[in-house]
Amino acid sequence: MNFFILSLIKAGIIAFVFLTALAYLQWIERKVIGHIQLRVGPYRVGPHGLLQPLADVVKLITKEGVLPSHVNKFFYLLAPFLAVTLALISISVLPFGPQITIGSVTTWMQLTDLNVGILFVIAISSVGVYGVALGGWASNNKYALLGGLRSSAQMISYELPLALAVAAPLLLANTLSFREMVNYQSGYWLGFIPRWNIFPEILGFIVFLIAAFAETNRIPFDLPEAENELVAGFHTEYSSMSFAAFFMAEYANMVTVTAVATLLFLGGWQPPFPEPYSDFVPIAIFGLAGLVALYHGLNPARRMDKFTLPGAALLFLGIAALFGATFFLPVLKPILMALFWFCGKILVLLFVFIWVRGTLPRFRYDQLMRFAWIVLFPLAMFNLLVTGLAVALSSK
Amino acid sequence: MPTSVPTSWYLILSAILFGLGVAGFIFRRNIITVFMSIELMLNAVNLTFVTFSYTLKQVDGHIFSFFVMVVAAAEAAVGLAIILTVFKNRGTLMIDDVSSMKY
Amino acid sequence: MTALIFFLFAGIAVFCGISLVAQTHPIASALSLIGVMGSLAILYLQLGGEFIAAAQMIVYAGAIMVLFVFVIMLLNAGAEGTSLRVSAFAKYLGMFLLVAFLGLISFIIQAMLPRTEGVVFGAFKGGTTADVGMKLFTVYLLPFEVTSVLILIAILGAIVLARKEI
Known part of the structure; x- marks a missing residue:
């Protein structure tokens, strides 16, 4: 098939799935934070608040976009556009799975593979600070300006430990391409320990994760938007879709950084167990989830559980059956297995991000800088x- | 529309950017903009290095431009520190106002 | 395709370069410079310098220019005033002379160089990270080490200058 048509199809699929996933990531975050704080989280729109993201999107689109009179108009409008573009662009070099064959078409589950893919992602993430910095500056508001200043100082400081932590697995694998990185991590030590980079590079992984929190402006490093000091930080003056763009950029950065962590340290789509056993894991997980949902649906604790939980059970059992069908359809197997393990690892890391948000208090600004330069940087260097x-x- | 361009066009682009950098260096009066004009000139030189690297099919040009980048980074750190000090002592960034040796 | 990409990004680079010189506000100039750097990175890719393109984005656009933008925001530098009186005639004459000068240089370059064959993407594959690293740590090892000393001195200088006492 024509290269351009194939790339267009892949780009379309990735864009659609990714943008939907971003909307639902916000639902997951609100749910998890809610349960950590002994609340239920969004519950009103749809069963268990499942339609909440849709409602949010409709609300943000239909809201009036206010253009304050005292802002620098060009940069004010450019900043959210820049932020969201730079956040979405690095997804184009991340691989989601191995080479697959559908009918007569053989392709990789990846938009494009660069020889310098990892450098590309670092470059894009280092340029990504301009969205926040410009938004803060163009708002012509002292809180927004402080937020932008803090964000740029924080991002240049944490860029260093991040890049140094990334460099260590590159030395091991001797490549800069994500594909070869994942291929290097296939196989098992002693037959059962996966050859992931996290085992020799556990220190690097921790440094990477901490720096990633700072790069994505998440709690405990969310100084640029600290509510109790800076109102809302760099997006104080933004409303409607331009606010949504900043929000989307933050979540897209989170997904990107967890995907990079998965690819570099956690073996990408390589399963954690040897081949025949790992095939049963998704069936077991989804089957169990379906059975639990079915049990609670038959013994409803709340009024609506009679209708919602059997539906969820049906969904989970259907997915389990789909994974069971891979034993008879070898075409599906590499796609589904790779997606399951890759998305599973990303979701675990995203859960850690949300968990930390629900647990840790915010750093003070001087603590943040001292931590980057005195603790994190020497650790990464070591x-x-x-x-x-x-x-x-x-090596010989 | 030609399907490919000769390497000399890259050199011309580099010369144009360098000329613009010189013009900015001479015309602008804000210290930071003057400094950025210098960076523009360095970038133009880098393009020349990479172009000649392509023409000669050798990687040395890339290494020269890598060194230029490193020196530019060091220069930016010191230069911006000097600009901060000047602003702290004189309260202005305009080059014309910072003409006396002793304040 | 190669020519199209060249014209597109050369156009962006020249436009941003003019904008750098013409804009009065330093933030606008800084963003124009980032535009120049981004389009030059793409031209480097076209010339087979994939490592140098990535380094251009990381070092120049991602580190040096962030520092510039940071300082501009920190000092809250406003637009340049018109303290210096320049007559309109001198301004237009200067612009004309600049264009004439650039045209002359372009003509000289075009005339002096022999007719070369066009740039083809992928014709030079020696610019990978491995190649650059090999050369850097064998032939150019001494300059590399000297640069690290230079950077150390720059760090010390920046810290000394940024202290409160001066």
Whole structure:
């Protein structure tokens, strides 16, 4: 098939799935935070608040976009556009799965593979600060300006440990391409320990994760939008779709950074168990979830559970059956298995992000800077030195 | 429309950017903009290095432009620190107002 | 295709370069410079310098220019005033002379260089990260080490200058 048509189809699928997933990520976050704080979270719109993202999108689109009179109009309108574009662009080099064959078409589950894919993602994320900084500056508001200033200082500081932590697995795998990175991590030590980079690089992984929290402006490093100091930080003056763009950029950055962590440290789509056993895991998980939902649907604790939970049970059992069908349809198997493990790892990391948000208080600004330069940077440097030494000594 | 352009056009682009950098260096009066004009000139030089690297099919040009980048980074750090100090002492960024040796 | 990409990004680069010189506000100039750097990175990719393109984005656009924007925002630098009186005649004459000068240089470059064959994307594959690293750590090892000393001095200088006492 024509290269352009194939790329267009892939881009369309990825854009559609990714944007929907971003909307639902917000639902997941509100639910998880709600349960951490012993609330139920969104519950009114649709069963268990499942239609809440849709309602939010409709609300944000139909709201009036206010253009304050005291702003620098060009940069004010450019900033959210810049933020969301730069946040979405790096998804184009991330692989979701291995090479697949559908009918006569053989393709990778990835838009494009760059030789310098990892550098590309770092470059885009380092440019991504302009959206926030410009938005804060163009708003012509002291709180927004402080938010923008904090954000740019924080992002240049945490860029260093992030890049140094990324460099260590690159030394091990001797490549800059995501595909070869994941291929390097296939296989098992002693037959059961997966050869993921997280085991030799556990220090690097921790440094990467902490720096990723700061790069995405998440709690405990969300100084640019600290409510009790800066009203709403850099997006104080924004409303309607331009506000939604900043919001979307934050979630897209979160997904990107967790996907990069998965690809570099957690083996991408490689399953954690050897081949025949790992195939049963999704069936077991979804089957169990379906059975639990069915049990609670038959013994309803609340009024609406009679209708919603059997529906959920049907969905989960259907997915389990789909995974069961992969034993008879070899075409489906690489697609579904890769997607399951990749998305599962990303979801676990995203849950950690949300969990930390529900648990930790915010840093003070001087603590934030001191932590980056005195703790994180030397740790990342040490990790890189040890890895380099080990690679140099082990290679002939 | 030609399907490909000769390497000399890249050099011309580089010369134009360098000329613009010189013009900005001379015409502008804000210290920061003057500094950015210098960065523009360095970028234009980098393009020349990479173009010659392509023409000669050798990687050395890339390494030269890499060194230029490193030096530019060091220069930006020191230069912006100087600009901050000047602003702290004189309260202005206009080059014409910072003409006396001793305040 | 190669020519199309060249004209597109060369156009953006020249437009942003003019905008850098013509804009009065430093933030606008800084963003124009980022535009120049981004389009130059794409031209580097076209010339087979994939590592140098990524380094251009990371070092120039992602670190140096963020520092510039940070300082401009920190000092809250406004637009340049018109303190210096320049007559309209001198302004237009200057512009004309600049264009004439650039045209002359372009003509000289075009005339001096022999007719070369067109740039083809993928004709030079020696610019990968591995190649650059090989050369950097063998032939250019001494300059590389010297640069690290230079950076150390720059860090010290920046810290000394940024202290409160001066």
